[in-house]
Amino acid sequence: MTTVPMEGGTVHDSAAPGPEASNAALRAYLRGLPGVDEVGARERASELAARSIKAEAKGTAIDLAIRMVDLTTLEGADSPGKVRAMSVKAARPDPADPSTPPVAAVCVYPDMVSVAVDALRGSGVGVASVATAFPSGRAPLEAKLADTGHAVAGGATEIDMVIDRGAFLGGDYRKVYEEIAAVREASGAAHLKVILETGELGTLDNVRRACWLAIHAGADFVKTSTGKVAPAATLPATLVMLQAVRDHHATTGARVGVKPAGGIRTTKDAIRYLVMVNEVAGTAWLAPALFRIGASSLLNDLLMQRARLASGTYPSPDHFTTD
């Protein structure tokens, strides 16, 4: 990387690979990024996880986390009924407490986009669609682009694409880059989230490389996981991604968002991610425009903790809807 000032306005990142960069140039660039020491990264992540968030700070964090949720259903059994029910919940998560904010978006398969769009019209809740042969990404580019086009035509405001991990691990960074750029193009005005599937990348060095590759290829967001591979989101992988978007901002003045997804089930987990955002990327990222949490069961735990903060007691789980 070039020597960059940490503060200041937009700076052109002269070392960044452009659209015409050869695979050799991409390799040289990505392998020239500073390494990640796995032990040190895990240690930093667990130190941040030990922060103690209490009282009004907890209330702030819970509301923020609710506003950052991409409420997700990605099952073979998804039906219009299921998606409509989830959409109602997304717009009004706690019918008993109208002060509860809506979530950021729902996240569905492309063929469910129009159902969600109808259900959420006027609510301000976004509709994200996974695309590009989610979750494996093992399909020809034409199929991936058609998948994306279908979602956009249905009214999706956000596209969650997967990278070709096989190409990435095989060293064909050019292919990964071109696919992201093509999907970027096909997404039109929709925001593009690029799923790295960190659980398949093997090392945090790879997470950092994939992250920078996605950023340069046009990602609005980098996302950890599909949720279909274990491990899904982890604090160390998210740490490395937050460092990348922070450094990218320092170089260019532009901000790319981050979305951990999968395995975040409790309020405590969600707050740990928010602490990490706060202390690694900074307060600018504490907004649904720049940080999302992909989850399904997390929302009810957030609602339950929110109700407890207000009333002092835990309501029965049956006070919260199952979908």
Add this chain to the structure above:
Amino acid sequence: MPDQTFEYAPALESRSVVSLSPSYSPHIDGESRPPASGEYLTTVNPADEEPLAEVAVSGEADVDLAVAAARRAFDTWSAMPGAERGKYLFRVARILQERSRELAVLETLDNGKPVKESRDIDLPLVAAHFFYHAGWADKLAHAGLGPEPRPVGVAGQVIPWNFPLLMLAWKVAPALATGNTVVLKPAETTPLTAMVFAEICQEAQLPPGVVNIVPGAEATGRAVVSHPGVDKVAFTGSTEVGRRIAATLAGGHKRLTLELGGKGANIVYDDAAIDQAVEGVVTGVFRNQGHVCCAGSRLLVQESVADEFLPRLRERIGQLRLGDPLDKNTDIGAINSGEQLGRIRDLAATGTTEGAEAWSPPCEFPERGYWFPPTVFTGVSQAHRIAREEIFGPVLSVLTFRTPDEAVAKANNTPYGLSAGVWSEKGSRVLWTAERLRAGVVWSNTFNKLDPASPFGGYKESGYGREGGRHGLEAYLG
């Protein structure tokens, strides 16, 4: 623009787990005895200057009694089968774990360190040292020190205020495991956890006289060290005092180990994992307010990467949370005493007058107590006092180097030799550097990692002898 800020509400650890006595007396021959000296000092909480308790200042008569008790206990304790001694040590270790929350809070009250450190670093290591040495007690024949190594006798031990209970554990656990008995003097400003340790010895039904604790100040330490009934002296503290002790004991029969000052170098090569290196430099010098003899108080960063490294370092230091040590989110607590604060201020002032450039993040200090902001000096040269003398506070001196040879030469160009760190993603360079560093501990891509199984000690004026590991047993066996 930020959607909002995320301020952490105070998360105070409760003081109610600690029940302090109004006053503490020397622990001699298994019981608490009012000091013959009749003198007491007041120990205060450095975070608010409020008194915590009165603690006896043991005089020569008290030290005499303590040494006599240790001598009497030595005969039975040293003759006891190792497995039996091990049982006592295991018991002590378990009680330390059971009372760890109380001890962590008490340590923080008396010392000023953040409770997250006393809770997550000090206390787990304290228990680990007792467990580790408990395991050695019946295996001494396999320590490589001969088929039947024998204890030395009565150990006189003087410990510092930076890790009060941990330094006690480093001293007491190996001494007892090897069959020695102990007269220990805790530091003047941090005696309280040692006094609770005396209670723990009673709770574990340790035979009377095996552990004697004589709180006090400098004169008490001198009395312990120079007492003719003491066979072995172990001291951790400043090089200045260590030198005086060595002079006092020269020509006599006593064995001596010294763990003294340091001016550790953290060497950051241009191929280091930069985010983790920043983290390591920060914890290396700001953990425990820099009151760490093995602190990485000199940063040697390769010139080709300094422009990139230093802004990141400053940004990270700007996020450190300084304040009430009992708040679980505090990263930097209070300086241990007004006297130490004065020393830090004086030395830091020489940095500026000698031409280095000081930087600190904006810090709000609590109204009372002893505080010093995390400080980074750049433009430091080897000839500056802040590059040579141990500051023992949250002050980092930054120097640059061009080649590995120069890094090693600068790192070694100090009268001290306790610790060093090497940051590089290239294994061969790490090993090449570590082989050439004259320091007792060299950490690779990490810093300030302590483990009871790993010997710790210094080169040159950082002292001699090792503590911990198999090597540490040698100091207590003949």
